[in-house]
Amino acid sequence: MTLQLSKLAGLIGDSPTLKINAQARALKAAGEPLIHLGGGEPTYPAPQAAVQAIEKKAASRKIKYTPSSGTPELKKAVLSYTFAHYGRQYEVADVIISAGAKQALYNFLLAAVDPGDEVVFPAPYWVSYPEMVRMAGGVPVAVRPADGVMVTAQETKAAVTPKTKAIIINSPCNPSGQIFPEDFIRQIVQFAEKENIFLVMDDIYHQLVFDGAQVPNPCAYAQKGENLVIINGVSKLYGLTGLRIGWAVCANKDLIKAMGKMQAQSTSCNGDVSEAAAAAALTGSQDCVQDMCSVLQANRDALLAELAAIPHIKVLKPQGTFYSFADFSYYNTDSEALAQYLLDKALVAVVPGKPFGLDGHLRISFCADRDSVVEGVRRIRWALDKTAPNEIKIGDKLVKRD
Ligand SMILES: Cc1ncc(COP(=O)(O)O)c(C=O)c1O
Numbered sequence: 001m002t003l004q005l006s007k008l009a010g011l012i013g014d015s016p017t018l019k020i021n022a023q024a025r026a027l028k029a030a031g032e033p034l035i036h037l038g039g040g041e042p043t044y045p046a047p048q049a050a051v052q053a054i055e056k057k058a059a060s061r062k063i064k065y066t067p068s069s070g071t072p073e074l075k076k077a078v079l080s081y082t083f084a085h086y087g088r089q090y091e092v093a094d095v096i097i098s099a100g101a102k103q104a105l106y107n108f109l110l111a112a113v114d115p116g117d118e119v120v121f122p123a124p125y126w127v128s129y130p131e132m133v134r135m136a137g138g139v140p141v142a143v144r145p146a147d148g149v150m151v152t153a154q155e156t157k158a159a160v161t162p163k164t165k166a167i168i169i170n171s172p173c174n175p176s177g178q179i180f181p182e183d184f185i186r187q188i189v190q191f192a193e194k195e196n197i198f199l200v201m202d203d204i205y206h207q208l209v210f211d212g213a214q215v216p217n218p219c220a221y222a223q224k225g226e227n228l229v230i231i232n233g234v235s236k237l238y239g240l241t242g243l244r245i246g247w248a249v250c251a252n253k254d255l256i257k258a259m260g261k262m263q264a265q266s267t268s269c270n271g272d273v274s275e276a277a278a279a280a281a282l283t284g285s286q287d288c289v290q291d292m293c294s295v296l297q298a299n300r301d302a303l304l305a306e307l308a309a310i311p312h313i314k315v316l317k318p319q320g321t322f323y324s325f326a327d328f329s330y331y332n333t334d335s336e337a338l339a340q341y342l343l344d345k346a347l348v349a350v351v352p353g354k355p356f357g358l359d360g361h362l363r364i365s366f367c368a369d370r371d372s373v374v375e376g377v378r379r380i381r382w383a384l385d386k387t388a389p390n391e392i393k394i395g396d397k398l399v400k401r402d
Contacts, residue, residue, distance in 0.1 A: 012131050013355070020339070024349040033395030035368070035376035038349040040174070042322060042367045044239035044292045049284025050277040057276045066272050068264040069256075070097025070247070074275045077282035078247050082230065085206070086219040093253045096260055097278075099270055101204045101233035101246030102128065103263070108166075108229055108248060109136035111258035112198055117165035122151035123357030124325055126174045126202070138165065142357045148327075149316065150178055153187035160191075166198035171215055172205045175325040175356045175363040177300075177318025179209065182216040189221040189228065198255075200229045204236050204246070207289055209320035210297040226252040234278045236321075238288060245270060245278040296322050299366040299373050306377035307364075310385055322367035325353065329360030331384045338362065345401075346379035347394055 020038040027034045057063065070078075075095045083089055098104040105128075113119060115137040121129050123142040130140035143159045145151045156167065169188060171180040192199035199218070206215045222228045233246025250256055263269075300318055307315055312330035332338040335352035339362060342348050353361025364380075366373050382392040382401055390401050 008135065011134055015127060015131075020343075020349050020351050023343060027343075027347065027349075032347055034347045034349065035372050035379065036349045037364045037366070037368060037373065037376045038351045039365050039367060040323075041241040042236065042239040042292055042296070043369065044288065044295070046240055046277075047238050047281050047284055047288045049280040050234075050238065050240060050243075053276045053280035054273055057273045063272045066269045066275055068269045069260045070095065070270065071275045071279070074245075074279040074282075077279045078249065081232075081282050082249050086217055086230065088219040088222075088225070090249050090251065094251055094256055095247060095249050096256050096263065097245065097247045097270055097275065098263060099244040099246070099267055100235060101202065101231050102132075103244075103267070104231050104233070104246045104248040104259075105168075105200065105202065106132050106136070107259040107262045108198075108200060108231070108255075109133060109138065110262040111255060113138040113165050116163065118161060118163045119166045119168060120156065120159045120164055121168040121170075122156060122173075124173070124175050124353065124361070125168075125357050126170055127355040129168055139163070144357065148358075150176075150180075153184045153191075156184075156188060157191055160195065160197065164195075164197055166200055167192055168200045168202060170202040170204070172209060172318070172320030174205065174321055175323045175351070175353070175361075176316060177321045177323050177325065178316060179213055179215055179319045185216040185218055186221045189218045193223060193225070193227055196227065198227050198229060200231060203230055203232045205321045206232070207237055208293060208296060208322065210293065210300060210318070213319050215320070224251065226250070226255075229255070234281055238281045239292065240278065240281060243271070243274040243277055245274050296366065299368075299370050300324070302370050303364065303366045303373050303377060306374055306381070310377070310381045311387070318366075322365055324364050324366065325356070325358070325361050326364060327360055328362050328384075333360045335359050335361055342380055342383055346383040348376045348379045348383075350376075350380070 024036045074097050075092050078095050113136045118139045118141045119133045120141045123144045133140040143151050143156050201218050229250040231248050234240040313326050315326035318324050335354045339352040351363040381388050
């Protein structure tokens, strides 16, 4: 008799972004001149306020369990943040702090989804949505854009059936960098509330926007809003990915309480040091957010200028996040094979579009330093475009394409 793993273990795929990261790390460790444009974390240093809070906590020598759903200080900071950005005054019982936005989302799915319930989200989507929905026993329903670019409100509403439990919207979107327009948000908020479907706004990138763009505010269109769950965290906002702090806010106290039970019985509570640091980041100077947006916007512009030199690709100008999602199907409709080719041939790590729901695309991040972004895209052009010069320098080697 062999030891059997669960059916679920066989059902859930590896995270493709983590897989690329692991390959990239191994190449880098082997001393290869790798350029990593597959990442999902800003290189920006931690805000001073967060660092000071960590030092203070360490000096206290008191690093203990915290209240399961978050410390009062951090919940208060989240409520102030939510009021400042959404104009809605939520209460302490409307908030749960989790180990990243990811755990907040997973807690939601465990608390809301029954086996067979459907969860609808537009494609391209964050790679984790389908797997997390499956882990919760639900059925992921991806809505594909008829124009190949951006799902409409009509298409999203048409995907809803009597089995739909929730809609997830991520704006600006990982991987496309697109912000869903005001009319889309208005229609989906009103529709979901009328139909009694949970609407999860994964707002993890909502402040990382460019050219003065504003992300439409879902609270502006919600009445009681008991179905509206706003998810956010400090990972992308402050580049504090390593703290593992995120949260969910919802005017439905039963939901938040149920999410709290899932958390209490799985991870007990969040890291004490992390909660203190996150509260300090939220209440400290916010200049770092603006600084990070300026750096990312300049990186985006550099990336787009380089991509423009590659013939036959299509890309929408990212309005936020630090990702672009370009259609490379002219070169290869199999994005996984293409990403592997670019890694092997040009030592550039990018993420294939397939696990984001649109094959033929590549997600190219621009959160690395600008020189890497520029050189990485030049290498991609060299590897794919026969009209580009045949020779290129990779590290200290001159290499030929053909
Ligand atoms: C769309 C989206 N939601 C949620 C998360 C999770 O963020 P966190 O680090 O807070 O768990 C990510 C991280 O990449 C993301 O891209």
